[in-house]
Amino acid sequence: QEQLQESGPGLVKPSDTLSLTCTISGVSITSSYWTWIRQSPGRGLEWIGFIFYGGFTIYNPSLKSRVTISVDTAKNQLSLKVNSVTAADTAVYYCARRVEATEGLDVWGQGTVVTVSS
Amino acid sequence: DIQMTQSPSSVSASVGDRVTITCRASQDIHFWLAWYRQKPGKAPELLIYKTSTLQRGVPLRFSGSGSGTEFSLTISSLQPEDSATYYCHQTDNYPYTFGQGTKLEI
Numbered sequence: 001q002e003q004l005q006e007s008g009p010g011l012v013k014p015s016d017t018l019s020l021t022c023t024i025s026g027v028s029i030t031s032s033y034w035t036w037i038r039q040s041p042g043r044g045l046e047w048i049g050f051i052f053y054g055g056f057t058i059y060n061p062s063l064k065s066r067v068t069i070s071v072d073t074a075k076n077q078l079s080l081k082v083n084s085v086t087a088a089d090t091a092v093y094y095c096a097r098r099v100e101a102t103e104g105l106d107v108w109g110q111g112t113v114v115t116v117s118s
Numbered sequence: 119d120i121q122m123t124q125s126p127s128s129v130s131a132s133v134g135d136r137v138t139i140t141c142r143a144s145q146d147i148h149f150w151l152a153w154y155r156q157k158p159g160k161a162p163e164l165l166i167y168k169t170s171t172l173q174r175g176v177p178l179r180f181s182g183s184g185s186g187t188e189f190s191l192t193i194s195s196l197q198p199e200d201s202a203t204y205y206c207h208q209t210d211n212y213p214y215t216f217g218q219g220t221k222l223e224i
Contacts, residue, residue: 044216044218044219045162045207045219047215047216060212060214061212062213094161096161102168102171103152103209104164104167104168105152105154105162105207106173108161109161110161
């Protein structure tokens with residue numbers, strides 16, 4: 001059974017880089033597209049972007065200049081980096097599998113809370 | 119960006135009731151609309167994709183319809199476990215966007 005697990009620091013200082021990892025089990029990372037989504041009380045659910053293991057990525061333009069999504073096929077892990085964070089980046093961050101044919105996000109991690117504060 | 123507007127923002131209903139949630143897109147998204155259910159403290163769960171196709175394992179009391187800019191999610195006979203927040207999600211144009219959510223109280 002496919003499982004996704006986000007991990008990373010729960011507290012990041014303003015202007016620093018937020019780095020999260022999504023460990024994928026039960027399925028190869030090379031088999032699908034993988035998405036990052038975040039959720040905050042003020043912004044609701046926000047699509048960050050997705051990646052296919054070959055390096056094809058699509059980012060939300062509102063975050064594009066600060067965001068990098070990448071994969072480590074050896075570790076079967078997905079990663080997210082957000083540069084120059086501010087309090088507005090405080091959110092629950094989710095990774096999810098995107099099914100290309102249906103555009104459904106059918107498997108999600110449980111989410112990880114990230115707070116940006118000094 | 120395509121704006122997704124859900125109505126109502128919240129609804130209260132009883133077990134066995136039929137409830138319909140509406141989602142309106144700011145431009146034509148064809149049939150690229152999915153619905154998710156999110157329970158408190160949990161990740162969203164895919165219910166329906168491509169407007170009306172039920173995700174495997176989702177009960178048949180859930181159904182979706184619509185096209186273009188107007189879509190709806192109907193729960194035909196509410197169960198206690200349906201108490202949650204429901205979101206629509208368009209995947210026709212980048213950046214993909216979500217509705218603001220509809221909180222359903224049983």
